[in-house]
Amino acid sequence: MIRTNLKPAVISAVVVVVLSGLLMGVRLNQDGTNLTLVGAGPDVYWKIAIAAAFIFFYNLFRDHLAALWKAMPGMPKTPVQLIEASKKPILRRLFWCFLIALAILWPFISNRGGTDLATLVLIYVMLGLGLNIVVGLAGLLDLGYVGFYAVGAYGYALLAMYFDVGFWTGLISAGCLAALFGFLLGFPVLRLRGDYLAIVTLGFGEIIRILLNNMTWLTNGPNGIGGIPKPTLFGLEFSRKASEGMQTFHEFVGIDYSSEHRVMFLYLLALLLVLITLFVINRLLRMPIGRAWEALREDEIACRALGINPTSVKLGAFTIGASFAGFAGCFFAARQGFISPESFTFIESAIILAIVVLGGMGSQIGIILAAIIMTILPELAREFNEYRMLLFGLMMVLMMIWRPQGLLPMNRPHLELRT
Amino acid sequence: MPESLYYFLQQLLNGLTVGSTYALIAIGYTMVYGIIGMINFAHGEIYMIGSYIAFIVIAALAMFGIESVPLLIFAAFAISMLVTSAYGYSIERVAYRPLRGGNRLIPLISAIGMSIFLQNLVRIAQGSRDIAMPTLVTGGIDIGPQDAFHASLSYMQMIIFAVTLISMVLLTLFISRSRMGRACRACAEDLKMTNLLGINTNGIIALTFVIGAALAAIAGVLLGMYYGVINPYIGFMAGLKAFTAAVLGGIGSIPGAVLGGLLLGVTEAITAGYFSTEYKDVVSFGLLILILLFRPSGILGRPEVEKV
């Protein structure tokens, strides 16, 4: 067994050395106009050697490993999974109530930094849930999701800058604008095969960024837009001094001003948006269009034979997904107070996709969990930031090979016929 | 001849230069697509890696005091193609082969992951800054009057045309004459049937990835020397452009990829020359949408007949 594996094992070890030797073993060094090489250092050589040895032994003993793998009992179920999988809807409901209660209480038990970070998590949860409609439910790979996020953010910022539009009007407009972009982009492309959609959306995201960078007369180019108005609560502002004709929150309630109020308000607002998103998605799943999405994922030809128009059903998913990105973008712009094209690169799209993939395509709770992991990890370990995208990429490949359904796969609600 | 005509000729030449490298990359997309019906998303990164290897080889040889330009270029081509072939093979083994036959979304996502991984691997290993190389091939010939505005064709551009042409001829000979080429065509026709006939289809699929990668490396070496500047992010846009070229010409068709690449290169050069450089990406992307709208099978592609 080992002897037959020896040749492939040696070959793959050599391949690893070929792959990494030149590219990682030496480093290009710009020396004036001259280009020189420096060695990458012994630690890199060790890493290459270890990688080659690992691949060598892995391939040598692959049959043994496969047998071992089979003999191992399945992964223990996590508590969350148990509750999701449990047949009792009451337990599931209780679990969600507990989760929501914890989320509402969070700003009161955590400090300012914790609340701020949680707000960021919530933005990614919203983006993840929105992209999940497109990727997880409708099965369409959208690689330019950040484009719609940018449309929402810039939509609100520009409306506020040129027309003095407030946050709430801006929120609705940003959602509608992003949905319109989604519709216009999806219309020509959704008739075609899935891979085209992936590349076209990838291009779309890039083009939006290039346009934002170059249409300086409108968007201020790379300098971005600042002074975007913060959200208000029924017309009450969260600042020390009210602007003209407005009232502040602390004056209205009659408490001392604290800048923490605004952080908490922003957090609760984000939470509200996430809850609305969750509600809408759960409804969609039980609606005809939700069923049509799943049917379309399974067999598009059968759908057409039954009179379902695949393009319009997909367009529905694409447009709804885009509108959620628009909402998230508007909230992001209002929270930051400043946006520039820098925030809307492909990396952002990739992170959102990684959240959906890690969480399990189609799974709500999985996406929340993945968004928390993806946002908090880089904060915890700064040096991790350097390797973040590398690991995201690797994770996407490995997840697709070993667990394409994600950490917490979807548990779709089934409509039952009561007899 | 009036000045404007020379200006136009110059744009045309520049466009054909870039376009022929797009064509080289586009062939990789088209060949893989023709056989397994999937897009190799990591293909753009292969091109980028090809450029890096070329720079490393040239810098290394220069440090050893070798100054013969043809030797430098030849070594760059050879080693770059060898290494990227290994990358093409590994991508197929890791991100495509284990996932074949399942949900189509899954290999797409794993290839995206692969692309992100490779881009960041190079960024970490080589730094994210631009790396510039002194020009190896200088000079060229002038077309038109010496004293007034004229078009010029540099020797580097000539090399690009020549290398592209030679690669295309060799590829065409390989596909149409050799046994392996015949197996490739059989796989494109009907993968399952070819497998049943006792041909190692896994090997053929891997071979397609390798050929595609080697061609992308040629493009990477050529364009790296032409522009003289590289960074880890160049693969992203190049991949997007080459894909556009492949779709424009009709994905699955090799002559189509060449035609699409040249057309796209010229379109971009004309846009950049007459309107604005910033918007050339926007124009090529708009072109992609227009083709998909009006002729999704491309210029030379056959319309797909769905198997019901």
Next chain:
Amino acid sequence: MSRPLLEVSGLTMRFGGLLAVDGVQLSVQPGQIVSMIGPNGAGKTTVFNCLTGFYKPSGGKIIFDGREIQGLPGFKVARRGMIRTFQHVRLFSEMTVVENLLVAQHQHMNTSMLAGLFKTPGYRRSEREAMERAAYWLKRTNLHEFANRPANTMSYGQQRRLEIARCMVTQPKLLMLDEPAAGLNPRETDDLKALIAELRDNHELTVLLIEHDMKLVMSISDQIVVINQGRPLAAGTPDQIKQNPDVIKAYLGET
């Protein structure tokens, strides 16, 4: 004779150099069961694909329910009331049986986004009606007890029946079955025959059938069309077809 529900003339389908269907004529009266027979590879399924809009025919005219439909996309043809099955079972296998029937009613349902989000009375009514229709057809096809099971857990014969139920909830005018008896045992075939006949008699349904089971075809059909090598060979009642020398030579004689 009344106006035919489906009238096909000169239907031609060319794939590159291959003429798969060449000048097929077909006339289906409402309330009839018409069968299309012919040797393997004669082009029967291609005719189906042309009729239902999965292929764009290269030539010819298809008049369905008084309107020309050639060249329409498949889902539009289906919405006009021409519903088909496929040679292979094409259920939504991960979905439950009843969900399969709900998806099929998509075009008849209230799919407005807002109505669904706020569960308006109109939306609830449309959901309830869809559920009732699904329950009705599950009872009729004897699948009621499996309603909440995933479709892929059922036996092959049951899956075949579910496909017919799924067609019926769309309230078709013309039901087109592509080899519905293939792979069924004799008892299941008898059940199928009874079901098809019953659909015609009690639901005024018109049926167009592709089938190789001659016993089934001969006993159930009002009209039979024979196709050979893409060309129409003969048409008539089962008795006429049985005695047609061309047909015997080309088809029946071989078996």
